[in-house]
Amino acid sequence: RNQMSRDFCVHTWPCSYYLELEKRWVPGKLWLTSLSLKFLTDKTGDFLVSFSLADIIEIKKEASHFIFSSVTILEKGHVKHWFSSLQPNRNVVFHIIEHFWRELLLSQPGGAVEASSSRMTKGKELTGLMACSQKRLEDAARVLHYQGEQLDSITSSLDNMESDLDVADRLLKELESPSWWPFSFKLWKMPSDTNSRGGSSMASTKALGKEGIVIRIPAVISQGTESHVKPGRLTILVSGLEIHDSNSLLLHRFEREDVDDIKVHTHYEVSIRQRFIGKPDITFRLISAKMPEVVPILEMQFSKKIEFLEDALMLRSTGTSSPAAKGYSVWQAASRPVDCARHREPSSGNQEGRLLQLQMSEPLISEEDTQELRQILGKLKGLALDAEAELERQDEALDGIATAVDRATLTIDKHNRRVKKLT
Numbered sequence: 058r059n060q061m062s063r064d065f066c067v068h069t070w071p072c073s074y075y076l077e078l079e080k081r082w083v084p085g086k087l088w089l090t091s092l093s094l095k096f097l098t099d100k101t102g103d104f105l106v107s108f109s110l111a112d113i114i115e116i117k118k119e120a121s122h123f124i125f126s127s128v129t130i131l132e133k134g135h136v137k138h139w140f141s142s143l144q145p146n147r148n149v150v151f152h153i154i155e156h157f158w159r160e161l162l163l164s165q166p167g168g169a170v171e172a173s174s175s176r177m178t179k180g181k182e183l184t185g186l187m188a189c190s191q192k193r194l195e196d197a198a199r200v201l202h203y204q205g206e207q208l209d210s211i212t213s214s215l216d217n218m219e220s221d222l223d224v225a226d227r228l229l230k231e232l233e234s235p236s237w238w239p240f241s242f243k244l245w246k247m248p249s250d251t252n253s254r255g256g257s258s259m260a261s262t263k264a265l266g267k268e269g270i271v272i273r274i275p276a277v278i279s280q281g282t283e284s285h286v287k288p289g290r291l292t293i294l295v296s297g298l299e300i301h302d303s304n305s306l307l308l309h310r311f312e313r314e315d316v317d318d319i320k321v322h323t324h325y326e327v328s329i330r331q332r333f334i335g336k337p338d339i340t341f342r343l344i345s346a347k348m349p350e351v352v353p354i355l356e357m358q359f360s361k362k363i364e365f366l367e368d369a370l371m372l373r374s375t376g377t378s379s380p381a382a383k384g385y386s387v388w389q390a391a392s393r394p395v396d397c398a399r400h401r402e403p404s405s406g407n408q409e410g411r412l413l414q415l416q417m418s419e420p421l422i423s424e425e426d427t428q429e430l431r432q433i434l435g436k437l438k439g440l441a442l443d444a445e446a447e448l449e450r451q452d453e454a455l456d457g458i459a460t461a462v463d464r465a466t467l468t469i470d471k472h473n474r475r476v477k478k479l480t
Contacts, residue, residue: 068326
C-alpha cells in the first residue's frame with residue numbers, strides 16, 4: 058500500500074509493443090510512473106507488461122528489422138522489451154525514462170525492492186514525514202539567510218550613500234561661498250575620496266548581487282516544443298532561476314522579477330515562462346524526479362505567479378502529492394492510526410478483524426523510531442528558534458533601512474534645491 062501511494066503517473070506516450078511469442082506489434086500506451094513502467098493495450102485496456110524501474114538493467118535506442126526506431130529495455134532475468142512508434146519521438150521517451158531510472162537508482166538504492174517486500178511501519182512513516190518537514194524548514198532557513206545578507210548589503214550601501222551626501226554638502230557649501238571670501242577653501246582630496254567611495258559603492262553593489270544557491274536538481278528540459286528534449290539541470294537561486302544543459306552550459310537565466318508565471322502540470326513537471334512584447338515568449342518545460350522537492354520552494358518564492366493545473370490540484374487535494382507536501386500535515390498523519398483504531402472494531406471470525414487485532418497488538422512506533430523522532434523534533438525546534446531570531450533581526454534592519462531611505466530622500470531634495478539656486 059505504501060509503495061502504491063508513492064507510485065504516481067509521470068507521463069504517457071502512444072506506442073507499440075512487440076509480442077515475442079506472437080511475432081507482432083500491439084498498439085497501446087506506455088505508462089511511466091515514479092517507480093514502474095507499464096504498457097496498456099488499446100484493444101482490451103489491460104496492462105500487458107508491468108515492471109519496476111529498479112529491475113531495469115539497461116535502456117538503449119535500437120532499430121527493429123533495421124527500419125523501426127525503438128527503445129529497448131532489458132529487465133532482470135534478461136527479459137527484453139521492445140517499444141516502437143513512440144510519440145512525439147524516440148529521443149523524448151528515452152531521455153525521460155532514463156532520467157527517472159537513474160535518479161531512482163542513485164537516490165534509493167534497493168528502496169523499491171525493500172518497499173515491495175516489507176511493510177513500512179508507522180514509526181518509519183512518521184520519521185519520513187518529519188524528515189521532509191525538516192528539509193522544507195532548512196530550505197526556508199537558507200532563503201532567509203541569503204535574504205538577511207542582502208539586507209546587510211543594502212544597509213552598507215545606504216551608509217555609503219550618506220557619506221557621499223556629506224561630501225556633496227561640503228561641495229555645495231564651497232560653491233555657495235563667494236569667491237572673495239577669505240575663508241573659502243578647495244577640497245583638494247575630493248577626487249581621491251570620490252574614487253574610494255565609488256570603489257566601496259561598487260563593492261557593495263557586487264555584494265548585493267552575490268548569488269545564493271537554494272537547490273539544484275537534474276531535469277529533462279524542453280523549450281517551445283515537446284519533441285526536442287535534452288538532459289540538464291535546474292538551479293534555484295535567491296535572485297532567480299537558471300537552466301543549464303548536461304555540459305553545464307547556461308541555457309537561460311530568469312531573474313526573479315522576469316518570471317511571469319510558473320505552471321505545475323503534474324507531480325513531476327513544471328513550465329516556466331517569461332513574457333515579451335513584440336517577440337515570442339521564453340518558455341521552458343522541465344520534468345524531474347526531484348521536482349517534488351522543488352515545487353514547495355517555487356511556491357514560497359513565486360507565490361503570486363505559480364499555478365497548479367488540474368492534475369497537480371488533484372494530487373494536492375487527495376494528500377498524495379509528494380512526500381515533501383506530506384510533511385506539512387505530519388500531525389494529521391500522526392493522529393490517523395489512532396482514529397482508525399478507535400472507529401474500526403474487528404469482527405469475530407473475519408480475517409480482516411484478526412489482522413487488525415494483530416496490528417493493534419504490535420507497537421505502532423518502536424523505541425528506535427521514537428529516538429529518531431525526538432532528534433528530528435529537537436532539530437526542528439532549533440531551526441524554528443533560529444528562524445525567529447533571524448526574522449526579528451531582519452525586521453529591525455528593515456526599520457533602519459526605511460529610516461535611512463527617508464533621511465537620504467530629504468537630504469537629496471535639500472541638495473537639489475540648493476543646486477537650483479546656484480544655477
